[in-house]
Amino acid sequence: MTDKARLHDRYPELGRCNLPVAPYIDPSYWEAEKKYLFKKTWLHIGRVEELPRKGSYMVRDIAALDASIVIARDRSGQINAFHNVCSHRLNKVAYEPYGTTRKFFCKFHGWAYDLDGSLSGVPDEKSFMDGFDKACHGLSKVSCDVWQGFIFINMDPEPAQTLAEFMEPMYGGLDGYPFEKFTACYGWTAVVDCNWKLALDAFQETYHVGYVHGRSIADSLEKDEEGNLHPIDGLCGDVHRRLSIAGNPNTVYGNPQAATSGATESSVSGSADIGKRIAGKALAAGAGGTKIDLSKVKLPEALNWTNHPHWAFDINVVFPDFYLSCRPNYFQAYNFRPIAHNKTLFEARVYYPEMKTAGGRFYQEYMKVTLRDVLLEDLGTLEMTQSAAETGAKKEMVINDFELMVRHQAVVVDRIINDGLAADAAAQAAE
Numbered sequence: 001m002t003d004k005a006r007l008h009d010r011y012p013e014l015g016r017c018n019l020p021v022a023p024y025i026d027p028s029y030w031e032a033e034k035k036y037l038f039k040k041t042w043l044h045i046g047r048v049e050e051l052p053r054k055g056s057y058m059v060r061d062i063a064a065l066d067a068s069i070v071i072a073r074d075r076s077g078q079i080n081a082f083h084n085v086c087s088h089r090l091n092k093v094a095y096e097p098y099g100t101t102r103k104f105f106c107k108f109h110g111w112a113y114d115l116d117g118s119l120s121g122v123p124d125e126k127s128f129m130d131g132f133d134k135a136c137h138g139l140s141k142v143s144c145d146v147w148q149g150f151i152f153i154n155m156d157p158e159p160a161q162t163l164a165e166f167m168e169p170m171y172g173g174l175d176g177y178p179f180e181k182f183t184a185c186y187g188w189t190a191v192v193d194c195n196w197k198l199a200l201d202a203f204q205e206t207y208h209v210g211y212v213h214g215r216s217i218a219d220s221l222e223k224d225e226e227g228n229l230h231p232i233d234g235l236c237g238d239v240h241r242r243l244s245i246a247g248n249p250n251t252v253y254g255n256p257q258a259a260t261s262g263a264t265e266s267s268v269s270g271s272a273d274i275g276k277r278i279a280g281k282a283l284a285a286g287a288g289g290t291k292i293d294l295s296k297v298k299l300p301e302a303l304n305w306t307n308h309p310h311w312a313f314d315i316n317v318v319f320p321d322f323y324l325s326c327r328p329n330y331f332q333a334y335n336f337r338p339i340a341h342n343k344t345l346f347e348a349r350v351y352y353p354e355m356k357t358a359g360g361r362f363y364q365e366y367m368k369v370t371l372r373d374v375l376l377e378d379l380g381t382l383e384m385t386q387s388a389a390e391t392g393a394k395k396e397m398v399i400n401d402f403e404l405m406v407r408h409q410a411v412v413v414d415r416i417i418n419d420g421l422a423a424d425a426a427a428q429a430a431e
């Protein structure tokens, strides 16, 4: 122990105790998370670019919501969300994950719905009972809104907060970040046999990087004088959280100027190591390769809020399951969507500016395969951690100061579950 100021000192309400393991392995806790948390909050579901024109739609089956949701762009350009359930006898109205259509036609008995969800056609309509009114039988609406091009849904028909109110306290300052300019997207999905919180935890601390990623990207982050990989700073909000990370500019992965300017091969490849030589080539090849001139894009001041000279990126965890890592030259958007108490759908997407040169494409491909390998390192560890947690050998986890975000997530989720249980108990007692 030292007398050094700790991140934890700023957030006494989060406590300093060990964290209980039960919320990561208990099926009944997962049921409570669905009821009190996921069905009551805003959830990121995709980007507006996925619905490029009027009539574009996507279907998302979200286990945490026990629902299949259609998100569609209507004739006015507005994005709406509905339950994927026909009002007649409950068939799905859309089967494909993506598509473009003029209307949704239910394949069971042919009912037709407009892009805004209203019921527009009923075969043999006169055979329905007197008083049947199409206007009363549109698709069931789900709350839907857009923040910075990210589409969110909320199962609560009247959310306690608008999406803007939900995002403003931690992320209002990200206005002006060029999300819409990073249009070259690639990604992966994987079903991982672990709890969603356990998965997200591994992406909101740097403590593991020197070990899990010891042979891949550990040297991309800046070490302190004692050789530790500490984040620059961390911020905890009511539910969201942020972490600021310094990079090692003498690596391709930790260099925020890569593919824009200022990065040279020699700073990376001064080594006999073949991996480093390839990295150096990728860095040099990518220089100046972007179609847009990123040096002219002014990043919002809320990024790198400590103004650290070697700042590489911020990790923004948008509660509950959306990880948004904003960098000067690209961004990562990951979702950790729970499927069960010990199963998570990991959706990783990375958005780059489009490249105008072959070298730029080479750099991008290099970054892509590097990230794929790094993610595999993370996910492999997580499955082992979950199975170890489920042995019951340990009832608690020990948390260090720089794992504050792990604590924040556990405390916030638990607070919401306990508030929900208490409200239900009070309502029952009042009956």
Ligand code: FES
Residues within 6 Å of the ligand: 086, 087, 088, 089, 090, 091, 106, 107, 108, 109, 110, 111
């Ligand atoms: S269930 Fe859709 S038309 Fe009958």
Ligand SMILES: [Fe+2]
Residues within 6 Å of the ligand: 202, 203, 208, 209, 212, 213, 378
């Ligand atoms: Fe990792």
